[in-house]
Amino acid sequence: MNKKRKRILICIPLCAAAVFAVSPVLFLLTGTFMGTREIASYIGPVLGEDEGFAVWRLMPLYPTLANVVELLLDSPEFFHMFWNTAKITCGVLAGQLLFGTPAAWGLARYAFPGKKKIYMCYILLMMMPFQVTMLSEYLVLDAMGLLDTLWAVILPGAFSTFPPFIMYRFFCGIPESLIEAARVDGAGEIMIFFKIGIPVGSSGIISAMVLQFLECQSMIEQPSVFLKTKRLWPLALYLPEIGLKEAGFALCASFVALIPAICIFLSGQEYLEQGIAATAIKE
C-alpha cells in the first residue's frame, strides 16, 4: 500500500511536467481551428483592445477551418517559404549522408596518419557555437559568390560536424570480428562499408539524420545572416514576422510549420533517443 502511494506521489509531478512540456503544441492545435474573431476576443487585452488579461480555451467554441483554408489557398508566400525550408533540410541531409557518413566510418574504423588531429578538429568544431564560425562562413561564402543563395545555408550545414560525431559513436560499436570475417572472405574495403558499415550502423545514421532534421527546421541564425532576399527565407524567419493582429493566421501557420518536425519525431523517436544517448555513453 505504502509503495503504491509513493509511486502515485512520484507520478503527479512527472505527469504535470509532461503536460507542461506538450502544452504549446496543444495551444497551437486549438488555435488552428479557432476563428479569427474568437481568438481576438480571448487575446484582446494583449492587443490593447480590451480590459483585463488574455485567456484561452482548451476547445474552440466555434471550430472553423477558415484560417486553414486561408493559409492553404490564399498565401503563396507561406508555401514558398515552406519549400525553402524543405530544400534546405533536404540539401543538408543529403550532404551529410554523402560526406559525413564515410568520414565517420573512416575515423571510426581505420588508423592513418593525422587521424587524431582530424578527429580533434571535428570535436572542437562541434563544440563551437554558431557565433564563433559566423564570420568564417561569411568570408568563404562571400568569396564563392554564394551569399544570398540557399547554398549559403545548405553547404555549411552539410559539413557541420555534429552528425558525423554521432555516427562515429555508432560505427565504433561495430565489433571488429565482423569486419575481419568479411575481409577473410575477400570483401573489399568499399564493400565492407556498404555491406556492413551502413546496415549495421544504420541506427546511428538515422539518429544523426533525425537530430539534424530537427536542427534544420529551426535554423534561424544562419539564414538571417546569409540570406538577404526575403524570397529565400525559410519558414523560421517568416513566422515571427506575422504580427499578433493576425494571430489566427499566425497560429495556423505555426502549426503547419510544426507538422513535419512532429511527424519525424513520432516516427523516429526511438532513433532520436539513441542518438542523444550516444553522445554521452560509449556503446
Add this chain to the structure above:
Amino acid sequence: MKKQKRRKVTGLCFVLPGFTGVAVFYLIPFLDVFRRSFVTAIGNRFCGFRNYRTVFSNAAFRLAAGNTLQFLAVCLPLLLALSLLAALGLSAVAENEKLYAILKGAYLIPLAVPAASVVLLWRLVFDRYGFLNGILDVFGIAGEDWMNSGAAFGVLVFGYIWKNTGYVVVLWLAGLSSVPETLYEAARVDGAGKWDCFVRITIPLMRPAIFMIVVISLLNSFKVFREAWMVAGSYPQESIYLLQHLFNNWFRDLSMDRIAAAAVLLCIAVFGLIRLLQRCWEGSRQRFIKSSWTGRWGGFE
C-alpha cells in the same frame, strides 16, 4: 605489410571528402578570421591587440558577456538538477512501460518544436496582459511586464529549461542504465541504502557521462538566442542582451575587425571552459578516469 598500407590509404579516402568540406567552410576561414583579428578593418594593417582592446572596452560587450555568463551559471545547474530529478522519477516508474514511454515522449516534444512555432505563444504568455499575469492575478499576485523588465531573464531561463529538459533527461537515463545492476545488488547485500547506492555507485560510475551531459547542455545553451531574438528582436531588454545579439548587431554594422576579435575570444572561452570542466573531473577522480578514459580527449573517444 602492403595491405596495412593500403588500408591506411582507404581510411584517408573515406575521411577526405568530408574533411575537405569542413576545412573549406570552417577551418581555413577561421585562420583568416584569426589573422583579421590582428589587422585594421580599413587598410588591412597589422595593429597588434588593438581590436581586442576595443572589444574589451566596449560597454555592450561587457554587458553581453556578463549576461551570458550569468545565464550559464543559473541555467546549467538548474537544468541538470531538474532533469536528473525527472530521470530518477522516470526510472522509478519504469515498470509501467506505457506510462514511461508516454512521459519520456512528452518531455522530448519541445525538442521537435521549431523555435519559430512557439514565438507567438511566448508573446501571449509573457505579455503585460498575457496568460501568465492572468493566472497570477487569479491568485492575487501582481504580475510583471515580463519582456520589458529584469524579469526577461527569467523568461529566457524558462525557455531554455522547457526546450532542453527532455534532451538531458534522455542523457541521464542513458547514463543511469549504463550502471550494471549487479553492482547495486552486491551493495544491497552489504547493507547499503538507496542514498548510499546513489552517491557511491551511480554518481562515480556516471562521471564520464556527466561530463558529456554538461558539455552538451553548454552547447545547447547558445541556441536559446533563437527564442530570445524572435520574441524580443535585435535589441531586447538589457538583462537578456546576450553575446549572440552582440555578434549579430556587429555583423549587421559590418565591423569585421571587432567581430573577428570577438569570435576568437569566444572560441577561446568555450574551449577553456570545457577544458576546465575536464580538469575538474580528472583532478577529483584521477585513477578511475585513467582506467576508463583514453588520453587527453577522454570523454569524446
